[in-house]
Amino acid sequence: xxxxxxxxxxxxGRTRAVDGVSLQAGAGVFGLLGPNGAGKTTLLRMMATVxxxxxxxxxxxxxxxxxxxxxxxxxxxxxxxxxxxxxxxGFTVAEFVExxxxxxxMPPRQVPRSVAAAVEQVGLGDKARARLRTLSGGMLRRAGxxxxxxxxxxxxxxxxWRSAPCCATWASCxx
Amino acid sequence: MxxxxxxxxxxxxxxxxxxxxxxxxxxxxxxxxxxxxWRRRPGLAERAAGRLLRSPGLARALVTTPSLLAGxxxxxxxxxxxxxxxxxxxxxxxxxxxxxxxAGAGIAYAYGPGIDPAWELSRSMAVSDxxxxxxxxxxxxxVNAALGLAAAAAGAAAVRTAAAVTFGWLVPMTxxxxxxxxxxxxxxxxxxxxxxxxxxxxIVVLAGQSASGRLTAVITDTAxxxxxLAFAAVCAAIAWAATRIPRxxx
Numbered sequence: 207x208x209x210x211x212x213x214x215x216x217x218x219g220r221t222r223a224v225d226g227v228s229l230q231a232g233a234g235v236f237g238l239l240g241p242n243g244a245g246k247t248t249l250l251r252m253m254a255t256v257x258x259x260x261x262x263x264x265x266x267x268x269x270x271x272x273x274x275x276x277x278x279x280x281x282x283x284x285x286x287x288x289x290x291x292x293x294x295x296g297f298t299v300a301e302f303v304e305x306x307x308x309x310x311x312m313p314p315r316q317v318p319r320s321v322a323a324a325v326e327q328v329g330l331g332d333k334a335r336a337r338l339r340t341l342s343g344g345m346l347r348r349a350g351x352x353x354x355x356x357x358x359x360x361x362x363x364x365x366x367w368r369s370a371p372c373c374a375t376w377a378s379c380x381x
Numbered sequence: 382m383x384x385x386x387x388x389x390x391x392x393x394x395x396x397x398x399x400x401x402x403x404x405x406x407x408x409x410x411x412x413x414x415x416x417x418x419w420r421r422r423p424g425l426a427e428r429a430a431g432r433l434l435r436s437p438g439l440a441r442a443l444v445t446t447p448s449l450l451a452g453x454x455x456x457x458x459x460x461x462x463x464x465x466x467x468x469x470x471x472x473x474x475x476x477x478x479x480x481x482x483x484a485g486a487g488i489a490y491a492y493g494p495g496i497d498p499a500w501e502l503s504r505s506m507a508v509s510d511x512x513x514x515x516x517x518x519x520x521x522x523x524v525n526a527a528l529g530l531a532a533a534a535a536g537a538a539a540v541r542t543a544a545a546v547t548f549g550w551l552v553p554m555t556x557x558x559x560x561x562x563x564x565x566x567x568x569x570x571x572x573x574x575x576x577x578x579x580x581x582x583x584i585v586v587l588a589g590q591s592a593s594g595r596l597t598a599v600i601t602d603t604a605x606x607x608x609x610l611a612f613a614a615v616c617a618a619i620a621w622a623a624t625r626i627p628r629x630x631x
Contacts, residue, residue: 309442
């Protein structure tokens with residue numbers, strides 16, 4: 207199982223954003239559907255180890271993200287794409303993807319080739335040296351996908367799917 | 382263009398059938414070329430930081446620190462230069478009073494939501510964001526200490542002030558930086574960190590002046606060194622706790 211969740215909750219002050227969720231997911235593509243404010247993004251952020259749960263049990267890629275060592279191992283294999291992709295406007299596409307490859311602890315020798323492969327895979331090869339501030343919203347999203355797949359990801363939590371071209375890009379990038 | 386994994390698979394299948402003259406995998410060749418063409422050459426500071434920190438990722442995160450970018454450093458230098466000119470004009474050492482405030486603002490703006498564009502993404506990375514914060518905070522502190530020392534020495538040489546005034550602000554600067562860092566991490570807002578740090582320092586300076594009649598009392602009074610250090614330690618512990626991911630909630 208890639209994701210095993212049991213009775214997971216997340217509170218922000220008095221608000222229960224996620225309340226007793228249990229699910230299991232193996233290989234494949236899964237979607238979380240629900241109305242605004244249902245807690246989908248919070249659940250995905252917990253699955254990406256960005257925020258810890260308030261209670262419940264969460265195992266990712268067979269490991270417990272509550273401990274430092276396993277969490278680091280999970281993070282090496284997670285390709286997270288947040289709802290609002292933050293980016294450094296002055297970075298080029300290749301620099302942006304390289305930055306996250308390095309933060310994912312990839313061996314430096316592998317980084318240039320993995321960056322090139324990820325950038326080509328999302329169809330941004332001709333924009334690899336373009337500054338992010340010059341890209342359209344769709345291209346930025348694809349740059350975000352490139353950083354998510356630059357490592358061989360075992361698990362890709364991502365949110366904010368509203369654009370058909372991006373969904374098509376994802377579909378072509380499935381590991 | 383096909384993906385790296387697919388190409389690796391193709392290559393293996395080609396290898397199993399033996400190489401042939403027409404079996405050149407152009408996709409693989411192109412990736413090798415692109416990797417070299419798009420490769421970024423790290424600068425001197427990044428290479429040095431990579432060797433020191435033993436982590437290229439941490440080094441890259443360090444050189445992207447917002448408060449270490451050229452514009453911020455230039456602004457800090459301008460503020461301190463204004464302090465030097467004010468010192469020369471009035472004879473009152475303003476640089477030792479400005480330096481902790483400038484450093485505190487830099488520390489608060491080193492890392493966090495709203496400051497680092499890709500902060501949320503960075504929090505899902507194998508290189509710990511706490512380590513990024515620590516490395517950036519230390520680097521900002523060191524750079525600001527160097528800037529402050531240069532400015533303080535320039536001002537002190539001109540008005541012939543004592544060594545206590547020239548160097549005495551380093552310990553208060555540690556306390557102000559720790560306060561700004563603790564407030565920024567607790568509130569998850571750099572602006573709150575800057576406000577608390579500056580307000581705290583202003584209160585201490587004004588309280589010192591009203592108690593002793595001297596504006597520089599808070600940096601020359603050696604009895605304050607231990608309280609400053611104790612306060613800095615408490616604030617650092619708060620910042621450490623605020624960036625902790627709780628155990629046992631997995």
